Amino acid sequence: MALWVKEQQTDDLALSCRVSKVLHREKTPFQDMAVVDTLQYGRMLVLDNIIQTTVGDEFVYHEMITHVALNTHPSPKRVLVIGGGDGGSVREIVKHPSIEKVVHCEIDGAVIEVAKKYLPEISCALDNPKVEIIIDDGIKHVRENKQTYDVIVVDSPDPIGPAEGLFSVGFYEDIAAALKDEGIFVAQTESPFLNRDLIQRLFRDIGGIFP
Amino acid sequence: MALWVKEQQTDDLALSCRVSKVLHREKTPFQDMAVVDTLQYGRMLVLDNIIQTTVGDEFVYHEMITHVALNTHPSPKRVLVIGGGDGGSVREIVKHPSIEKVVHCEIDGAVIEVAKKYLPEISCALDNPKVEIIIDDGIKHVRENKQTYDVIVVDSPDPIGPAEGLFSVGFYEDIAAALKDEGIFVAQTESPFLNRDLIQRLFRDIGGIFP
Numbered sequence: 232m233a234l235w236v237k238e239q240q241t242d243d244l245a246l247s248c249r250v251s252k253v254l255h256r257e258k259t260p261f262q263d264m265a266v267v268d269t270l271q272y273g274r275m276l277v278l279d280n281i282i283q284t285t286v287g288d289e290f291v292y293h294e295m296i297t298h299v300a301l302n303t304h305p306s307p308k309r310v311l312v313i314g315g316g317d318g319g320s321v322r323e324i325v326k327h328p329s330i331e332k333v334v335h336c337e338i339d340g341a342v343i344e345v346a347k348k349y350l351p352e353i354s355c356a357l358d359n360p361k362v363e364i365i366i367d368d369g370i371k372h373v374r375e376n377k378q379t380y381d382v383i384v385v386d387s388p389d390p391i392g393p394a395e396g397l398f399s400v401g402f403y404e405d406i407a408a409a410l411k412d413e414g415i416f417v418a419q420t421e422s423p424f425l426n427r428d429l430i431q432r433l434f435r436d437i438g439g440i441f442p
Numbered sequence: 443m444a445l446w447v448k449e450q451q452t453d454d455l456a457l458s459c460r461v462s463k464v465l466h467r468e469k470t471p472f473q474d475m476a477v478v479d480t481l482q483y484g485r486m487l488v489l490d491n492i493i494q495t496t497v498g499d500e501f502v503y504h505e506m507i508t509h510v511a512l513n514t515h516p517s518p519k520r521v522l523v524i525g526g527g528d529g530g531s532v533r534e535i536v537k538h539p540s541i542e543k544v545v546h547c548e549i550d551g552a553v554i555e556v557a558k559k560y561l562p563e564i565s566c567a568l569d570n571p572k573v574e575i576i577i578d579d580g581i582k583h584v585r586e587n588k589q590t591y592d593v594i595v596v597d598s599p600d601p602i603g604p605a606e607g608l609f610s611v612g613f614y615e616d617i618a619a620a621l622k623d624e625g626i627f628v629a630q631t632e633s634p635f636l637n638r639d640l641i642q643r644l645f646r647d648i649g650g651i652f653p
Contacts, residue, residue, distance in 0.1 A: 241482060242481070243460035243480065243481035245446075245457070245458040246455075246456070246457055247455070247456040247457075247458065248454065249453070249454035249455070269454065270453070270454035271452060271454040287635065424483075424499055
């Protein structure tokens with residue numbers, strides 16, 4: 232039997248990836264989680280049937296979502312990562328010598344556990360002494376931490392299910408307040424080819440809040 | 443009935459795109475050609491079951507395969523495009539004011555006819571007076587035109603079937619000889635994620651021929 236992960240990216244587009252082995256399957260309080268080995272991209276994390284990351288190509292995403300902001304800020308010391316339980320963003324952030332503290336706020340602790348066990352290439356910096364892991368709602372954390380961070384990275388999954396609130400105006404207002412002066416906000420905002428309406432909305436929402 | 447174009451990109455990876463209408467189907471002397479309307483990417487050209495171009499995202503490919511080389515060369519006047527019967531590369535090249543002549547050498551005249559009829563957004567510069575279309579084998583054309591071009595763009599499909607010879611050492615040697623001094627060669631070389639062996643081979647082959 233040939234097993235495939237088939238991600239329906241939209242109603243009209245699907246990506247299918249052959250699976251050689253299912254390593255882990257778990258229903259967490261937040262989502263349906265799976266780790267599989269694929270022949271094309273190596274090991275893959277899948278949440279609610281949506282491909283989150285693969286060992287074969289994760290560097291493209293994690294390098295871009297972190298280094299552009301961190302190299303733009305003159306001296307980033309305190310960084311917040313919301314989501315990104317696989318640890319790839321944290322791994323890239325701690326490469327910057329100016330970093331003193333990375334607060335990693337992930338709502339689903341089971342994702343972090345599974346990443347540590349099955350995705351060591353991606354999660355390898357989660358034990359770095361500069362990294363504090365908080366298992367909590369990122370929206371709440373941001374609301375309660377005014378003027379705390381130089382850079383905030385929202386490393387979220389698709390804007391449905393547990394991540395829906397990470398694409399809301401109220402959240403962006405709290406992000407702006409949680410940043411120090413000269414702070415930088417960067418967020419995963421889906422494919423511009425497949426989600427034009429979402430990206431137009433985000434630009435409008437964010438443009439109205441950030442200077 | 444839902445119709446899908448399913449492109450098996452490798453044995454282990456497939457992309458499926460829903461089709462709303464099949465506009466044209468033809469067995470040319472060189473390949474199986476189809477033009478379909480898709481819901482995700484708009485109109486699409488498919489050759490031998492492999493997606494060649496779509497109106498929705500072709501600009502990414504055509505801008506990159508032309509403007510990098512044309513902006514690197516100090517004054518490109520004569521450009522050769524091999525393949526690329528849809529006309530997208532030619533459309534971008536004639537935007538450069540220094541261009542005097544674009545020779546467009548496509549082996550399969552049926553592709554050009556179908557592009558003119560069904561893909562006007564892409565083929566719109568094929569009637570430009572600076573453009574000369576030659577329906578012939580690009581390998582032969584390059585062999586017979588020494589020191590003729592400032593830039594040569596090989597806008598080929600996958601390295602199988604009619605395009606196989608466009609990925610050979612002998613062809614690269616003829617390309618080098620067909621370029622003027624300071625000439626630039628640019629080629630479509632497939633996805634670096636999916637074709638590592640091919641790209642390693644190409645770098646080795648081309649590096650041994652070009653200074």
